[in-house]
Amino acid sequence: MQSIVAHRYWGAPGGGQLVCASAAIALDKAGLKPILTGTFKFDPAKYVDWYGIDISRYEVRTLMPVNIKAFGLWTRLYMWRPAKEVLDRFSVKVLFIDDETYKPLVKYRSRGLKIIEYIHFPLEVVVDPRFRGSGLAYGEDPYIMERYGRFPMNVYWGVFTRLLPRYLRENPFRDADLVLTNSKWTAGVARMVYGEEPVVLNPPIPPNMSVLGSVRGFGERGNLVVMLGRFSEEKRYHWVVSELMPSLIKEVPGVKLIIFGGATTRTQLSYVNRVVDLARRSGLNVKVVSEGSVLSELDSEHQVYLRLNAPRAEINEVMDEARAFLHATINEHWGIAVAEAMARGLPVVVHKSGGAWSDLAMNGEVGLGYENTDEAIEALAKLMTDAKAWSNYSMKSLGRVRDITFDKFVERLAELVRKIL
Incomplete structure (x- = not known):
């Protein structure tokens, strides 16, 4: 048949x-x-x-x-x-x-x-x-x-x-x-x-993205927040750099944001430029790392890194060094990027809407959620500073993705x- x-x-x-x-x-x-x-x-x-x-x-x-x-x-x-x-x-x-x-x-x-x-x-x-x-x-x-x-x-x-x-x-x-x-x-x-x-x-x-059996501990990671997804409006990177990051830095000094995203079309590259401009207007130093380059060691000068069209190995390496994955899209139907981060054992912070919240974060049972900027900052700061909470949500991330x-x-x-x- x-x-x-x-x-x-x-x-x-x-x-x-x-x-x-x-x-x-x-x-x-x-x-x-x-x-x-x-x-x-x-x-x-x-x-x-x-x-x-x-x-x-x-x-x-x-x-x-x-x-x-x-x-x-x-x-x-x-x-x-x-x-x-x-x-x-x-x-x-x-x-x-x-x-x-x-x-x-x-x-x-x-x-x-x-x-x-x-x-x-x-x-x-x-x-x-x-x-x-x-x-x-x-x-x-x-x-x-x-x-x-x-x-x-x-x-x-x-x-x-x-x-x-x-x-x-x-x-x-x-x-x-x-x-x-x-x-x-x-x-x-x-x-x-x-x-x-x-x-x-x-x-x-x-199948080419294995769910890790064990991950680096809280103490082996830095105060890094990672995001992943193409550069487009609905990903809300503009909100992250203009509203969230300036306040998060006050709560967790030295925290850095790394955004991995596809940017190959004129619209996507235009959005990259918009995010850079908004970050700088908000008092943040931002560095763009283009395709063909490598995101080397992070320096003390920049708080935001935009990594364009990175290979999967580099994304995984940085995820293994970070303490939180942030997803800013509202009403995301599913959230494959969230699932990919969870497979690396990263705790996730997602908007309280869409499938990323209902089926991946499991309405707060597995991941942290937010409805506004203050709640997002509180969730990220918790993962940056509370080793026990970090370990709990890291373990829950791995447990959830083993079911999918x-x-x-x-x-x-x-x-x-x-x-x-």
Whole structure:
């Protein structure tokens, strides 16, 4: 028997790509050899480098014979086409898809096809006027507005939303046989939209990122706070350098902040410059370490370091020297960067919202949370100065991520697939 794993863009590492590659392994384990479908051509061999997952043995069908980095939003509208071609040619038992735009494929259920939808975040919240005021809609969500709020990208967004109803399935609980999502928080948002909650299946820690068995102790670490994620508005690095760090330095003299982030686009580099400017206006000395350079020993002059496009080995090394991981995004759907820090045994401080709070920090049981600047400073200062508290939260970080390893994801998904066959 065969299956399909449909993802709109396989050609770059990200949370969706990790989930779909893991799903392919799970379907194979369940006896359903997967065919990978997508919009643009990609190199499956790269998944070994990115995640330690080998999907190169699976057949690939794409709409376009080239890899294009542009038009990422519009790939949602056409990702169903190569999947349809496979369904028309082969006997496919299961379709795993992590997007909502599969309306033309629902009819194949009458032929025995089982559809599994994985919801990263309900798209309807962003585009449907009914959900204005939620803080997640177009015009309210900072990530959406950063990318699509100004000309000409607002026109690009407008065309997308006008075409979307042609391909958007109506309700996953009617149009799919199994509905999954990444966190309890996202499940709650889905309930608001559809009236039912999906099954929560947390994304896995990739197999090339081992969960440490033991970590350096509190006394072997410095007063370092680490952040990780691409340089963009929703990561709120601007808030960290302008409001949090100036006050944290007063509470914990000598504390330093290191932000690891991807910065390859014009928008991302512009945001880097904004963060540098805000840090300096706040009286902080900031150093930018670009790709190709190495973040050497920290000096007494700088309080903030922005490390662009760093390799994973360097990120891990610094995490092993730090005392806290800070995540500033509000309403983060999952938080893979938080999970990666926890796998290094770092205590985490996250905003009291989103999946990072509900499923990783476990509402305060595993990690520390905050709702405002003062609470964030208090949590970080605690981890910088209280060895007992640090050891407690470090141990809890490791314990939590051992429940979301790659092997456990594969076993759980394979089990869920067998139940719907």
